[in-house]
Amino acid sequence: MKGIVLLSGGLDSTLVLLKMLREGHKCIPIFMDYNQWSLEGEEDAADSVTTWAGMYTGKNDLGDLGSVITIQTRWGPMMFENLGEEKVGSVWGRGIALVGLAAMWAYTHGDDFEFIALGNHKGDVGPDCKPGAFDASLHDALIEGTKGQLDLVLPIRELTVEDIGKELAEFGIPWELMYSCYWYPPCGYKSASDKYLCPGCRRKAIAMVAAESTDKTLLTRPNSPQRTYQSDKATPTGY
Numbered sequence: 001m002k003g004i005v006l007l008s009g010g011l012d013s014t015l016v017l018l019k020m021l022r023e024g025h026k027c028i029p030i031f032m033d034y035n036q037w038s039l040e041g042e043e044d045a046a047d048s049v050t051t052w053a054g055m056y057t058g059k060n061d062l063g064d065l066g067s068v069i070t071i072q073t074r075w076g077p078m079m080f081e082n083l084g085e086e087k088v089g090s091v092w093g094r095g096i097a098l099v100g101l102a103a104m105w106a107y108t109h110g111d112d113f114e115f116i117a118l119g120n121h122k123g124d125v126g127p128d129c130k131p132g133a134f135d136a137s138l139h140d141a142l143i144e145g146t147k148g149q150l151d152l153v154l155p156i157r158e159l160t161v162e163d164i165g166k167e168l169a170e171f172g173i174p175w176e177l178m179y180s181c182y183w184y185p186p187c188g189y190k191s192a193s194d195k196y197l198c199p200g201c202r203r204k205a206i207a208m209v210a211a212e213s214t215d216k217t218l219l220t221r222p223n224s225p226q227r228t229y230q231s232d233k234a235t236p237t238g239y
Contacts, residue, residue, distance in 0.1 A: 002026040003115030003153070004102045007068060009045025009179045010200070011207055012119030012156060015164055017049065018171050019155045020117055021057055027117075030105065032098050033072040037087045038181055043070065045179035052173055071101055095120075099138060103146055116142065117153040122160050165207025175215060180204040 005017045007029040020027050031046040033039060050068040099116055106113040120135065139152040156164060168175075180200035208215065 001114045002028070002112050003117060003150075004028050004030050004106060004113060005117045006098055006102060006119070007031055007046045007049065008119075009042045009047075009049055009177075010119070011164055011168060011178055011180060011204060012121055014049045014053075014173065014178050015159075015168055015171075016117050016119045016155050017053055018056075018173070019167075020153075021053060025115075028113075029068045030102055031068050031070045032101060033070055034094075034097075035087050037183070038179065038186060039087065041179040041181060041186060045177060048177040049173070052177055056171070056173075069105075071105060073097075073101065095134075096138065096141075099142060099152070100145075103142060103150055106150060107146070111149070113150060115151045115153045117155060119156060120154050121156045121164060122158055161203050161206050162210035165209070165211040165213075168207065169211035169213070175204070175208055175213060178204070 003020070003025060005013065005020055005027045007013045007017055008031065017027060017029060029046065029050050031043055033043065036042065046068045095118070099118070102116050106116070135152075135154060135157070142150050142152045156167075159167070168178075180203060181198055182200040183198040186198075
């Protein structure tokens with residue numbers, strides 16, 4: 001089957017891409033630029049992940065893989081007038097918008113696409129990532145909107161963060177290629193003297209521990225679930 005993998009360069013979308021390739025599908029990785037805070041880090045990671053997956057594909061017969069395609073939109077600043085052209089955080093309804101944009105791209109680039117794959121996983125708590133009713137509604141909307149051409153695929157929906165870490169380790173992809181920071185400016189992985197990481201970096205650390213990673217540089221773990229830093233852009237962007 002030929003389809004689209006929405007690739008952010010993070011743990012979840014990277015695993016989705018690798019799993020779909022391993023199953024023999026032809027995957028077109030698409031990265032969405034909506035002027036997000038983490039744009040540069042995510043886009044670089046998406047390119048790095050795609051390059052690595054391409055080399056891995058050649059060695060292990062995982063299927064075809066092209067270069068990452070970037071679709072640029074500026075819906076973020078349009079939603080928040082007070083931000084102008086400044087970057088935005090998490091946008092409500094992002095999942096719906098990303099799938100819609102990917103479907104539009106598929107419609108204008110051929111009639112042989114059969115699926116759009118997302119990295120929704122067990123434990124998603126975002127307003128547009130809840131399992132069950134949301135997944136079913138988004139799936140139905142995609143089927144209806146594309147007259148049955150495109151199916152919504154969620155290859156890691158039943159996986160926990162720990163499961164995701166273990167499966168990524170099985171593929172052997174270097175952890176430093178994937179970008180997971182949610183804060184602006186990015187917190188990255190902090191030194192041993194810093195106690196807290198953003199939610200994305202916290203998830204990455206948990207996944208690496210589950211995978212029994214020995215990379216001590218990336219394994220600084222937080223000792224509190226509470227956020228201790230947030231951008232002043234958080235309130236107007238709803239994140």
